[in-house]
Amino acid sequence: MNDREQEIKYNIEQVQSRIREACLRSHRDPAEVTLIAVSKTKPVEDILYAAQAGMEYFGENKVQELTMKMDTISQPLHWNMIGHLQKNKVKYIVGRAELIHSVDSVDLAKKIQDEAAKKNVRANILIEVNVSGEESKFGISPEALLDTIKEIALFPNVCIRGLMTIAPFTQNPEDNRQYFKKLRNLAVDIKSKNIDNVSMSVLSMGMTGDYEVAVEEGATMVRVGTGIFGERNYVS
Ligand SMILES: *Cc1c(COP(=O)(O)O)cnc(C)c1O
DSSP states (O other): OOOOHHHHHHHHHHHHHHHHHHHHHHTGGGGGGGEEEEOOSOOOHHHHHHHHHTTTTESSSSSHHHHHHHHOOOSSOOOEOOOOOOOGHHHHTTSSSSEEEEEEHHHOOOOOOOOHHHHHOOOEEEEEOSSSSOOOOOOBBBBHHHHOOOHHHHTEEEEEEEOOOOOOOOGGGGGHHHHHHHHHHHHHHHHTTTTTTEEEEEOOOOTTTTHHHHHHHHHHHESSSSSHHHSOOOOO
């Protein structure tokens, strides 16, 4: 095993053990929490090392990078689209990404519906919610969520699996507890409406800085990049 492989394996073990501890503290079953390794900007090699260390779920935030990596890696992995999705790129990922976390409008869902119908598949999606109300963030406002979900639920080839949020960047993860609680409460509320074609089984929340708090508040998917692969390789 080379140094990089060892580093990634070690990081994954650390994150997984912290998730287990957060589950213990909150009386949850660790099997309910899926760790998604966010591999954006990282080379294919890093993904293979992570897979070797047992990771099965990967997340990317750009369509082109996601499809390039899916095309390059032949072993079966669970690919998640976690970044903002433009309508003109929908065709490249429907039928390929297992779950799209970032659906933030009825128009985008309609585009996914059309593409999924064309390919005769069902697309699994999460609705991105802007729980913190930060203006810079994508996502549906909590107030508009129920109506948006009711509209999207009518699309037969689109399956709403739950909610996703990106909490504010902060030094103190406790600051974000309120937003994770809020997302969970929204999911509970929507679930109680028993809308056809809508399940609220997935809560995608928590990143490197705050995933333990997110797990304590009910996350079923945490998206961890830096905590597994280190600082990102952005080229200017
Ligand atoms: C980059 C990214 C992450 C991972 O961020 P880290 O802080 O590196 O863990 C999670 N979710 C989304 C939507 C991202 O774009």
